[in-house]
Amino acid sequence: MKIVIAGGSGFIGQKVTELLVAQGHSVVILSRKERDPSGNIEYVRWLEKGSTPEKEIGYADAFINLAGVSINDGRWSKDHQKQIYESRMTATEELLRIISMLPEKPAVLVNASAIGIYPASTENVYTENSLETATDFLGKTVHDWEIKAKQVEDQSIRAVFMRFGVVLGKEGGALPLMALPYRLFVGGKVGSGQQWVSWVHVTDVVRSIHFAICNDKLSGPVNVTAPSPLQMNDFGKTIGTVLQRPHWMPVPSFAMKMVLGQKSALVLEGQHVVPRVLQESGFEFKFPTLRPALEDLLL
Template sequence: MKIVIAGGSGFIGQKLTNFFVDEGHDVIILSRKEKKGTGNIRYVQWLQEGATPELAINTADAFINLAGVSINAGRWNVEHQRQIYDSRMTATDELLRIISALQTKPSVLINASAIGIYPAAENTVYTEDNTAIANDFLAQTVADWEKKATLVASEGARAVFMRFGVVLGKGDGALPPMVLPYKLFAGGKVGSGRQWLSWIHIDDVVQAIAFAITNENLQGPVNTTAPFPQRMDDFGKTIGSVLHRPHWFPVPGLVMKLALGKKSTLVLEGQHVLPKKLLDNGFDFKFPTLESALRHILLEDV
């Protein structure tokens, strides 16, 4: 296949690119800077004055949209929130324009999304059948992002919204800062510890995206989380167990709020999310349990 990736230089994008190349596919990475490609990887400039990526792409089987300012970088002040929101809207608008200009349209647009669209709750279990939307900045950003990406249907393409949970991987993503206190023998309960953490191994993210490209039954929201979420306290205990470190040093919620501001909600609040659509369509998780995922990431050479 010929696959176009926006946001190909990020944590998930790099893993995806390597996977698709290993599978023998051609990958086009949309980049703000001109770069020289290698092998099956080609870079095409976009979001710059005078750039015409549609001419370089010509045809494509699938588009993957991972573009946008990271929600993990910096404090959620007004300016950073604006950048998070605008970067996603701008990139998606441009992807829709590119697709509209192509003579041969892709069959699918895989659009990044997030489980942060669901309201934080300790006792509610969310599947894709649940239409509740939280009343906060992140949820509104996700909802507007998905709504915009839906417009690709007018070009005859299937739209899939991969609602990512907390993606765990080696050297990047959310896991390293979560593991660091345990390596320093200072790990423990964060906040109440009862908040849910719906996680997924980076390898399963890659496989789920590839699965969504070829599985025509998947469209709309797709919860991209492991089938066994954990409460935050249990998550920390599992890290401690895998690393043979104590789980004893509690971090009060007030401390997290002072340190992270509004972004502390990512740590102090959570959702119990299940990947119903993936499971119903026969997706096989390589790392369904947290212990298996952490042992692979933290103890093996990956």
């Protein structure tokens, strides 16, 4: 297949590209920079004055939208929140325009999303059928992003919203920072320790994206989380066990709020999310439980 990726240079985008190329697909990465093609990877300029990516793409079997300013970079100042929100809206709006200009439409748009759309809770268990929507900054951003991307259905194109959990990887995602205190022998309970961590190995993230492209019965929200979420205290203990480090020094909530501001909600609050759609569709996780996932990434 010929697959177009927006956000292909990011942490997940690079991994997705590697998988798709390894499986023989050709990949077009939308980029703001001029780059030479490499093997099965082509680069097309977009979001720049005078750029007309639709003319260079020609046709595509699928689009993947991972574009947007990272929520993990910097404090959540008002300016940064505005960048996070507007970068997603702008990129998705442009993708809708590009797709509308293509004479031959793609079969599917796989759009990034996040479990932050669900309200934080220590008691609720969320599936794709859960209707509650968080009213905080992240919840509103994810909700509006999905509504925007859903407009592609007006062009009779299947839309899939991949609600990523806490993505664990070696080079990016949350794990390097989560593991650092343990490597320094100062790991321990963060906040109450009761908040849920609905995690997923980055390998299963990219496999699920490919699965969504190929499975034409998949549409709408898809929770991309391992089937065995843990509460933060147990998550931390597992990191300590894998690294052979103690789990002893608590980090109080107020300290996290002082350091991270509003962004502290990412570690002090959580959602218990299960990947019902993926499981019922026959997707098999390579890393369904945490310890093997951490051993793969940390050792």
